[in-house]
Amino acid sequence: MLWGLRPVEPQAAHGLAVDLLRRQIHAGLLLPAERLPAERQLSDKFGISRVTLREALRVLETHQYITVRRGAQGGAFVTDEDRLTQLARRRMSRAPAAAMRVVEFLTVNQLAAARLAAARRGTADLKRLRQATDMMHSALNAPQRKQAEALFLLALGDASQNPLLARAIEDGLAELFLPFEGNLPDGSAVDALKSFENLLRALEREDASASEVAMAELHVLLWAAIRRMTRNAA
Amino acid sequence: MLWGLRPVEPQAAHGLAVDLLRRQIHAGLLLPAERLPAERQLSDKFGISRVTLREALRVLETHQYITVRRGAQGGAFVTDEDRLTQLARRRMSRAPAAAMRVVEFLTVNQLAAARLAAARRGTADLKRLRQATDMMHSALNAPQRKQAEALFLLALGDASQNPLLARAIEDGLAELFLPFEGNLPDGSAVDALKSFENLLRALEREDASASEVAMAELHVLLWAAIRRMTRNAA
DNA sequence: TTTCATGGTCTAAGAAATAGACCAATTGAA
DNA sequence: TTCAATTGGTCTATTTCTTAGACCATGAAA
Structure with missing residues (x-):
């Protein structure tokens, strides 16, 4: 039985580069106003030609994710914080239900990752987790906090030693x-930071149930934030 | 901070078609010895040219997923059951740990889907679930059972109304x-069929905790099967 | 034997991506 | 002010992938 025969959608190389960069901005890994590497370097890292990379940058520019300046010290820069916030709010208000579904999905998979990571994390994993926690401490503003939290959660996914969970x-x-x-x-x-620290400590002492508890605390905060935002958006 | 800069991997159109068909064979949706639609029809459904589709078929043929015969009543046929079993066992024995990780991932996400579906399923969802259950009853052999179970679980994912869970x-x-x-x-x-029926009934009466219990029963069986197979493979 | 649905092959054209060269703008150091 | 260096902007020739469509070859069933 052939199932769900939909047209195949070949992704052009520049489209993939767009996705890759946009995802990093969404996740908060790329900070507002941060400068990307020069075109020649970026195209090299992506393994695509400069022309193709430039197509990708043009798309991101059109969607206001980046701005491009030329000359020495020029380059592609992530949009400023205000604009990014605006883009995020617009997206949230366009489909608040979709955001809730994503949080639902994250809740499930992060909880599983926390439980498994407690038993499986290696020393390299712990190192990454600690570094992320340190970044939370030294963060000076909201974007830096968000970045550190994303790094922590990605490290948690890897620490679970389950590639599908990490990918999720x-x-x-x-x-x-x-x-x-x-x-x-x-x-x-402050609450979030405390819970991240609890989670880190639980992972250090391989305490699976404490890890789950700490992760659940974080999810309570996340759900509260989502509710607040969707309410504001509506 | 730019994160995990790996080369982008543009998927050629024929590669996507290969993946699509291979996934359906893996999931058991395409039965052994089943005949695929004619090239002209398939290329049309996929929205790719016949030449490109033929590239995909050539790849699948090389990997022994299909065999191609020509003449009237010819076409592309899924490999026979023995060969498919052999391919599956080879894959399992090459990376038994990977299979366990997949089951881990499925366990988590199917459990969540079962819980959410109990509250959210519509009548169309229930219809699909019942049809799949009926197929399990009338199944004459292992491939047909596997197909019906896959259809049930896919329907469950959709019934959760969470696209990310369904995708997972x-x-x-x-x-x-x-x-x-x-x-x-x-x-x-027989045990599996009973649990699927329990799950279906729980979903019908919107009983989230009973759904979780039935789903958990199925996972116990799945884990037992996986352990048995990885042991045999080793 | 004939029919005809099906896979197999070929051609001409277009679309996407690449490598590499060169131009233009901007900054900062001399 | 001038110049060198860095960076984005543009152009060309070439290669690879994909397409549309025509036509050939095979083989099961009428």
Whole structure:
């Protein structure tokens, strides 16, 4: 029985590059106003020609994810924080239900990853997790916090030693595109940091159930944030 | 911070067609010895030219997923059951750990789908689920049982109304490629059928916790099967 | 034997991507 | 002010992938 025969959608090389960069911006790995490598370097890393990379940059520019300046010290820069927040809010308000579904998916898979990582994490995994936690401490603003949290969760996925879980978390984070929360309600950033630290410690001592508890705490905060945002968006 | 800069991998159109068909064979949706539509029809459904489709068929033929015969009543046929079982076993024995990871991933996401589907399934979803259950009853052999189970689980994913969960289940099933179990140990096929029916009934009466229980029963059987196969493979 | 649905082959054309050279703008150091 | 270096912008020739369509070869069934 042939099932769900839909037209195949060949992704052009420049389209893949667009996705790759857009996902990193959504996940918060690329900071606002951050400068990307020069075209010649980027095309080299992606394994595509410069012409093709430039097509990708043009698309991202059109969608206002980046701006491009030329001359020495020029290059492609991620859009500024305000604009990114605006893009994120627009996306959230266009399909608030979709955002809830993504969080649902992340909840399930991150919880599983936390449980498994407690038993399987290696020392290299712990190192990445600690570095991410340190970044949360030294973060000066919302984008830096978001970046550190994304790095932590990606490291958690890898620490589970399950490539499909890791991929699921990566996809979920890339799909989410949460706006930076300028003014958090009553120190929820502090709560989140505490829970991340609890999770880190649980992973260090291979305590699976404590890991799940800490992860669940984080999800409570995430759900609260999502509810707040979808309410504001509506 | 630019993260994980790997070369982009543009998928050629024929490569996508290969994946699509291979996934359906892995998941058991395409039965052994089943005949695919004629090239002109298939290329039309995929939205690619006949030449490109033929490239895909050539790849699948090389990997022994299909055989191609010409003349009237000819066409592309899925390989016979023995050969498919052999391919599945080879894959399983090459990376038994990978198969366990896939099952891990499916366990998590199917459980979540079962819980959510209990609250969200529509009548169309129930219809698909019942049809799949009926197919299990009338199945005459292992491939038909596997096909019906795959259809049930895909329907479950859709019934959860969460596209990411549905996609995760689809990916997991396509990745798994379990060999057909010719001789099951002491009627575990009967146990599985019973659990599927319990799940269906729980979904019908919107009982989330009963759905989870039934799903968990199925996972116990799946884990037992996986353990048996990886042991045999080793 | 004939029919005809089906795979097999060929050609001409177009679309996408590549490598590499060269131009244009901008900055900062001399 | 001038110049060198860096970076984006543009152009060309070439290769690879894909397409549309025509026509040939095979083989089962009428």
